[in-house]
Amino acid sequence: MKKLDAWVIGKFILLALLLFVFVFPLYWLVMTTFKPGVDVIEFPPRFVPSRLFFENYPRAWTEYSTSFLYRNTAIASLVGIALGLLIGIPAAYSAARFRYKGRDDFMFFILTTRFLPPITAAVPLYIVFKSVGMLNNVFALGILYAAMNLPIITWVLRAYFREIPIELEQSYMLDGHSRLKAFFKIVFPLSWPGIAAVTMLSVCFSWGEFLFALLFTFNIHAKTLPVKVAEMQGDIGILWGQITVIGTIALIPIMVFFVIIQRHIVRGLSFGALK
Amino acid sequence: MKERTRKFRPIFLMLPCVVFLLGIIVYPFAYNIYLSFFYYPFHMPWTRHFIGGGNYVQLFTDPYFLGSLKTSGILTGLSLTVETFLGLIIALLLNMEFKGRGVARMFFIIPLASIPIVNGYLFKLLLFPGASPITLLLMKIGLVNNSAFSWQAQTWSAIAAIVMADAWKWTPFMALIILAGLQAIPQAPYELANIDGASAWRVFWRITLPRLKFPLTIAMLIRAMDLLRVFDEVFSLTEGGPGSATETAAFYIYRRGFKTFMFGFASAASLIVWGIIFITCFLIIKKVFAEI
Numbered sequence: 033m034k035k036l037d038a039w040v041i042g043k044f045i046l047l048a049l050l051l052f053v054f055v056f057p058l059y060w061l062v063m064t065t066f067k068p069g070v071d072v073i074e075f076p077p078r079f080v081p082s083r084l085f086f087e088n089y090p091r092a093w094t095e096y097s098t099s100f101l102y103r104n105t106a107i108a109s110l111v112g113i114a115l116g117l118l119i120g121i122p123a124a125y126s127a128a129r130f131r132y133k134g135r136d137d138f139m140f141f142i143l144t145t146r147f148l149p150p151i152t153a154a155v156p157l158y159i160v161f162k163s164v165g166m167l168n169n170v171f172a173l174g175i176l177y178a179a180m181n182l183p184i185i186t187w188v189l190r191a192y193f194r195e196i197p198i199e200l201e202q203s204y205m206l207d208g209h210s211r212l213k214a215f216f217k218i219v220f221p222l223s224w225p226g227i228a229a230v231t232m233l234s235v236c237f238s239w240g241e242f243l244f245a246l247l248f249t250f251n252i253h254a255k256t257l258p259v260k261v262a263e264m265q266g267d268i269g270i271l272w273g274q275i276t277v278i279g280t281i282a283l284i285p286i287m288v289f290f291v292i293i294q295r296h297i298v299r300g301l302s303f304g305a306l307k
Numbered sequence: 308m309k310e311r312t313r314k315f316r317p318i319f320l321m322l323p324c325v326v327f328l329l330g331i332i333v334y335p336f337a338y339n340i341y342l343s344f345f346y347y348p349f350h351m352p353w354t355r356h357f358i359g360g361g362n363y364v365q366l367f368t369d370p371y372f373l374g375s376l377k378t379s380g381i382l383t384g385l386s387l388t389v390e391t392f393l394g395l396i397i398a399l400l401l402n403m404e405f406k407g408r409g410v411a412r413m414f415f416i417i418p419l420a421s422i423p424i425v426n427g428y429l430f431k432l433l434l435f436p437g438a439s440p441i442t443l444l445l446m447k448i449g450l451v452n453n454s455a456f457s458w459q460a461q462t463w464s465a466i467a468a469i470v471m472a473d474a475w476k477w478t479p480f481m482a483l484i485i486l487a488g489l490q491a492i493p494q495a496p497y498e499l500a501n502i503d504g505a506s507a508w509r510v511f512w513r514i515t516l517p518r519l520k521f522p523l524t525i526a527m528l529i530r531a532m533d534l535l536r537v538f539d540e541v542f543s544l545t546e547g548g549p550g551s552a553t554e555t556a557a558f559y560i561y562r563r564g565f566k567t568f569m570f571g572f573a574s575a576a577s578l579i580v581w582g583i584i585f586i587t588c589f590l591i592i593k594k595v596f597a598e599i
Contacts, residue, residue, distance in 0.1 A: 039507075047400045047411065050393070055414055057475055058438065058452035060420075061429050075437045075454055123324035138321050140592065145332045147584040148339075149536045150559040152577030155570065156338035157331075179331040182324060184529065191525075211315060232419075236480075242539050258424045262543065265428075274430060279425035286420035294413060297456035301487040301522075 053095060061283075064276040065089070072272045092277040097252050098262055101278075104170045105256040106285070108245070110239040111174025112181055116234055119178070120185035125215065127186070128193035139186065146183040150243045158247060168254045177238040184237070185230045192226030192300060193219065209254065228293040229300030233283045239286055333447035339574040345570035351355045353570075359442055362575035372576060376557035376583070382469060382555060383534040387527055389474045389581060394481025394526075395519075399511075401482065402489045412486075419479045427543030430472035434458040465545045469553060472540045481526050488522030489515070535584050556580045 064072060068085040069125045071078050092098055127139050157176070158167070166172035200222075209217070242258040249255045261278050264271040290297075347355045366372045418493055421429070433441055438456040445451040458464045462469055496514045505513070538557040541547060547554035547562065554562070560580070564573030 043400060050397055051411060051414055057429055057433060058417055060433055073435055073438045076442045077443055078439045115550050118322045119327055122320035126317040126320035132318050138325050142328060144585060145328045146532055148581050149560055149577050151557055151561050152339055156335035160334055161517060179328055182328060188401040242424045258422045261424050275428050282422055283420050287417060290416055300485045301484050
């Protein structure tokens with residue numbers, strides 16, 4: 033019995049240690065926002081600010097029109113997720129439930145679109161977007177993000193739909209309901225964990241997307257948070273205060289979102305392991 | 308039921324997605340193939356001319372390109388190893404029943420929300436020569452003897468820095484997927500093993516790990532795909548340095564395509580990268596997904 037206790041205690045010590053390792057950079061990020069400039073690069077490193085310095089926040093908010101950056105990032109991400117789900121859910125459902133010629137090839141093709149380094153797709157896409165007048169447009173960014181998200185959405189959701197017993201739909205349809213109705217009444221309500229999981233991953237990919245946003249947006253009408261961050265490494269060095277402020281306030285909405293959906297996430301990512 | 312579904316074609320549900328992606332990707336892809344056969348400096352478009360496979364020949368003899376492929380490979384291998392190992396440990400720990408498990412899980416998830424580019428800067432700050440808490444810790448345990456140790460000055464430490472930044476953000480992703488896989492394992496085999504008095508180690512190797520094969524593969528596949536194209540963290544953390552030691556394939560393409568404006572050359576390079584990722588994923592998927 034004694035040996036077992038040591039084992040359990042050891043596991044909790046390891047957990048605490050790992051938690052510390054993963055929370056520490058976060059602490060450093062948030063703590064730096066409250067440091068006066070001279071504290072940031074100092075030896076020995078300062079683990080707490082010498083005095084609490086709040087000016088970084090109002091400065092970042094007003095000087096960089098952060099509210100606009102926020103809005104742009106949010107719209108682009110939302111379009112990316114909504115459009116991705118709208119197209120991705122039917123595709124995933126079709127691949128999970130039916131057998132037809134070319135199904136697996138289609139699924140693999142969807143995955144291959146994630147192989148090309150975004151930097152390469154950028155130049156030709158720039159030409160296309162320019163010719164249809166969609167540069168510096170958050171919705172255009174959203175469309176690109178939808179394309180980026182689709183491989184994850186379709187692959188994760190296909191695995192998830194497969195876990196839902198097909199008999200549920202079949203018996204519902206035997207009662208005389210259409211397949212569409214069966215999907216919305218039976219499959220969809222059971223799919224929340226899967227949808228929550230892909231939404232979370234899509235948010236992670238779109239919210240922080242940098243390259244397309246950098247190349248396709250020019251001003252406050254469409255610029256996103258990550259682009260602004262990259263601009264803060266200028267001739268006078270890196271503006272640590274501002275970077276960490278933007279990094280911190282960019283985290284907040286995503287964190288709130290994670291808290292709301294986190295109950296579902298783990299269940300939704302099981303990739304067919306339940307079958 | 309046959310009658311009802313007669314008009315229904317499942318492929319119609321698939322097509323919007325395929326058509327949409329084709330619309331987005333086909334032109335860039337075709338454009339790249341076309342351009343890859345040209346000498347095309349963007350700032351001097353009048354010098355553009357067809358050179359056949361010239362770009363490809365030049366690429367395969369360019370030590371910087373081959374070096375960047377190697378760097379991408381090393382970075383992908385190291386990050387994947389670290390992330391899988393830590394992710395597995397975290398998932399196993401979070402799979403225990405204890406008070407505050409939800410809160411612990413929440414804290415582990417937060418790094419996933421960070422913007423990659425901020426992530427790079429954050430680790431640049433955490434490793435800043437002379438002001439780094441990490442260097443300070445390594446000094447305390449005697450691994451480093453200089454507080455001004457520069458992580459960007461040597462190849463191994465610059466790569467370690469990128470691995471750290473990447474692992475901080477993406478280990479939670481790995482842990483989440485493994486945790487989901489763990490929670491899907493039925494209790495029965497564990498109870499049997501308990502009766503037999505099998506050791507925890509043996510239970511892990513014989514019961515847990517084999518059942519994690521599928522989630523582990525898919526998580527590693529997604530990560531490998533993105534790691535082989537990694538750009539943001541390199542851009543903000545090391546800018547490819549020292550020299551070109553941490554120049555990944557994507558960063559090489561960026562440098563040739565957008566700094567020296569050799570578009571044709573960059574196109575050829577990215578097609579090679581695409582091909583490498585394609586072959587890797589194709590083999591993995593054929594092997595693993597054939598079983599389901």
